Amino acid sequence: MSEDAMYAPKYVRIIETLRRRIEDGTYPVGSQIPSETALGREFGAARPTVVRALNEMQLLGELQREHGRGTFVKARPSSRASDSNRPGLAVLDRQETGASVRVLETGRRPAPNQVALLLGLAEAAPVHLRRYVGLYDSIASELVSLWAPLDVARSAGLDQEGPLTVPVRELLAAAGKERLTRVHERLRARRATEEERAALELGEGEPVLAVLGSVEDSAGRTVLVVEVALPGSLHVLEDSYNL
Template sequence: MPIEVTPPKYITIINAIQQRIQDGTYAIGSTLPSESQLVQEFSVSRPTVVRAMEILRQQGWVDAQHGKGRTVRDRPATESRALPAHTTALLNATEVGDVTILQAGEVAAPPRAAAALRLPEGAAVIARRRLMRVAGVGPVELSTVYVPTALATDSDVAAQEPLTGGVLSHLADRAGVTLDHVVERVSARIATPEEARLLELPERDALLTLLLTVCDSAGVPLLAVDILIPSSRHELEDVFPLG
């Protein structure tokens, strides 16, 4: 069975608070629930709540004043930053040449994808699973694109045929959505037997995992891409300016 990864509890709190600010549940200038209330609501420890609130403060979602609690700020302005080269390549990859479509169609969202898309676990989504090979190297990437069914209705994401322009440009054209920014989460784990077989890896070899969540300008997730790459066949490198 595939290994499903549940997001850390502080991430669950951050996602919930951001969603409530965006949908108006917590109005700009209003006071957030106390730490004790959040501890009770999310069934977590106080340090977990404090960590989530500090990240929200650093990101500009809330203000914290001693003795007055935490209040909601306007949606923070997103600092312009170039998309890392490896993320650009992963998101814009076409499905021609050495890409095999392993699966395309409606599935129940696994926990990792559901959390990224802010959907209930098991909600219907369109999944597009792909295996990429490089001549002389072998399989270098196993990825699954998850798209909410409502967004995929007028698209070919569920088709078995390759999308020559890539999934992002296809959805932008067909669904008429504007893709604004990407949230990237990087982790590592041991490959499952099925993953090791598809990627032609030794049993229990390590995988680098990248979860890319593509959002609109309001921060609403539009699609998620769960990418598995063999650590022995990839090296990610980027250059960033200082200051």
């Protein structure tokens, strides 16, 4: 696993391993990869974690999942594929569907202190919040919150009610005058909040892996703050390195 992917959730490890095997010819284009059950046994992962990894790769055009037949290699990983190794950035490239997300709320909200600081706004300044539960194999696998300045949300179309059929990164790029240039992302483990427990149907005291990311444009403005809460029972932090 690369240094900048240290302590990544387990679904990222599955993605990276499958990509290495595609690159080295273990799984050539057109070949079938192991079943979800086999991958779960190999990586010690719950089925929703395996499904999430395969879905991410399918959205990027690397895999083709065929009902009743299995999962096949469609193409070699692209140079942009490494972006999905970062949990916060991965949500920016996701095309939402009614089956993959359950939108909880969208609208004008006062910015929490941490979000306001990242956006360069006063505490409790009005911002646009878009919050949804990510579903994998019909199981709540993540709680995503997207916080944007009101003008950014309006121009990019982040304020629509249903699933976004165009990925957030593309909406931001098309609406802004400046290029998106950098994402700062932090990952830590903590106890789930009451809101996270309810949305993700977590047990008492169950931890989450919390991702906080901020997206900057070429003018140095933070145009979006991304929060992702991953259930600790489904996503394990892992790393490997040479002694």
